[in-house]
Amino acid sequence: MSFVPQDPDFEARVRRSFAAQRVMETIGARLARVAPGEVDVELAFRDDLTQQNGFLHAGIVSTVLDSACGYAAYTLMPADAGVLSIEFKVNLLAPAVGERVIARARVVRAGRTISVCTADAFAIRDGAERHVSTMTATMMTVPTRENAGG
């Protein structure tokens, strides 16, 4: 599927909003790629983000997947809109271990109000990728007036 963004300046807008997500800096996630309907977010492995077995906590991987989905949807929204997560579901496929995790999100449906995205997280270890989790998420376009309510 190929998408034409309504806002030609979509990448700068996504990067500004991502930079305003203070949790991304806290966990060390960075925006790796922004394209129409697609966003990748990367997270370096850190011991202080792990669960009881030493793997990245599923919630932390979900944080990255959710932001990737939200910004994938946001690339296609009008210049003055905000984006809001309505819901997401994650299936955990394998332990998130390695040097880093990359979450790759893409828009499946871009509606006026509701967008649906899927995202997959891959753990990278010694140059090999392993599929560790998969998300489907529903995102909402929030008109400017309500933007603070996201």
Add this chain to the structure above:
Amino acid sequence: MSFVPQDPDFEARVRRSFAAQRVMETIGARLARVAPGEVDVELAFRDDLTQQNGFLHAGIVSTVLDSACGYAAYTLMPADAGVLSIEFKVNLLAPAVGERVIARARVVRAGRTISVCTADAFAIRDGAERHVSTMTATMMTVPTRENAGG
């Protein structure tokens, strides 16, 4: 529904495993309550855990909800088992703002291999609670041998 734990020492076991989730210390979450089939986890609001509108990021709230679900299931598991998240889904109901968030999880089905839990997160502000998100999660009992594979 009322549950009788197989392991009378369930609370100490849950507390040990929670203490081993290094991400909980990183985000400042604490185990507020442990009972058979029920666990509450509390998270103080912190600016460095927010998304672009200044609310707690949905992924961070999910991190707390997922751990609450996992440990609710874990209270009912055999003494030598491990617990593993298979999947979870979150619906975001309202912005997570306030002084703190409390995630309350309870077991809906406790099977030999598969358990199902639900959890609700409430934001607490000036003494009032607001329901901000709801999760359903599937947890797996992992025999000791495979415990490291969680």
Add this chain to the structure above:
Amino acid sequence: MSFVPQDPDFEARVRRSFAAQRVMETIGARLARVAPGEVDVELAFRDDLTQQNGFLHAGIVSTVLDSACGYAAYTLMPADAGVLSIEFKVNLLAPAVGERVIARARVVRAGRTISVCTADAFAIRDGAERHVSTMTATMMTVPTRENAGG
């Protein structure tokens, strides 16, 4: 939680729309109860609705859960609105066997555009109820003009 419907005639409106769901007659489901923010739908067990082990197919139970959720949300919508399922998730807890299944749905969040509902299905056998599945669903209020698009 208690809700005050915007449309005092909500029950008749729900009953009319349910009657227009032709699949409900096909599978033999009936509207058992309509209250503000709550709807129960009942389905008699039938051999021709089963999966390979002789239980009601999870998709058929989901059909009833989804309609119960949709109409629970619909009780709180304006008189001229339509209702649309955005997404739902079901956890299967036990085999759906017995004389009949009852799906009980309730609204968790009633927003202007987005509502969230949960529903539980119980199998009834010899007078005893067993919890067989649980759903969370997102419903959308569709303004009249777009009503046909539900």
Add this chain to the structure above:
Amino acid sequence: MSFVPQDPDFEARVRRSFAAQRVMETIGARLARVAPGEVDVELAFRDDLTQQNGFLHAGIVSTVLDSACGYAAYTLMPADAGVLSIEFKVNLLAPAVGERVIARARVVRAGRTISVCTADAFAIRDGAERHVSTMTATMMTVPTRENAGG
């Protein structure tokens, strides 16, 4: 991803089990394709399977998606195993209208106990396909002894 079935006779096994799902005959669904880790199920549009706007009911489309996922997982299971749906989530993308719907499922993770599948449903109208819904599902391998418990 390419899979090697443990049971060379997987297709006959899937077809036998599908034929035992009486609901498939009731709604008129048929097994359109069986390959290692992949199954397609087709459903002809019928007025008696519709919701209030004349579209196929989301629960009926989910019935077909769930069976497609279950049998995709089942192609990779041992000859004497049974398959059980643990949970599924569906996002509804567009109205299911047209001449027929095809659900295409594939295995994302094939574990010893737990498999994860995704499936997409497409409505076919005048030869054109439209993506109408997407599912992720968790399936469980049930050893023979417990097979009746599916």
